[in-house]
Amino acid sequence: MPTKLLIGLDGEGSGDRALTHAKRLAGLIGECEIVVAYVIEWSPFSFQTAEENAKRHQRREEELNLAHSRVVDPAVKQLVDEGYVASGVVKHGDVAETLNKIAVSCGAEQIVVGRSSEGGFSQRLFGSSTGNLVMHASMPVTVVG
Structure with missing residues (x-):
């Protein structure tokens, strides 16, 4: 069974650096699968009308599709084109x-994530989220500068 690495992308340069590092790790490991992930911050807690909730669900689906097409799918395609085993999730x-x-x-x-002041995922991550991820993750976390 191949080793799996989870790469948290942010759609910014810091995510590209995390991906580059993951490819290096995969090369060192040998038989390895890279799972590309993008997380859209979302709170399930909201007090809205049924109409607002329907619109929110539609907006949520649009965000998932957009994140796949702009961030995850291109990264997975690049990895596969370069000979890596890869999959993606949003x-x-x-x-x-x-x-x-x-x-x-x-x-x-x-888990491999990038650090940057460019914004996006890494900016959100490097507040309490980074500390939470590093301190509570069920496996090692590598933060790439």
Whole structure:
């Protein structure tokens, strides 16, 4: 069974650096699968009307499709084109908690994320989310600068 690495992308340069590092790790490991993940921050808690909730569900689906087409699918295609075994996933939720859940569910050995001041996922992650991910993840976390 191949080793699995979960890469948390943010759609920014820091995610590209995390992906580059993951490819290096995969090369060192040998038989390895890279799982590309993008988490859209989303709170399930809201007090809205039924109409607002219907629109929210539609917006949520649009966000999932957009994240796949702009971030995850191109990264997976690049990896596959370069000869790596790769798959992708987009989820809504708390960044740290959701990345850990994805990693556990796919059997990842390690989570790799990028650090940057460019914004996006890494900016959100490097507040309490990074500390939460690093301190509570079920496997090692590598933060790439």
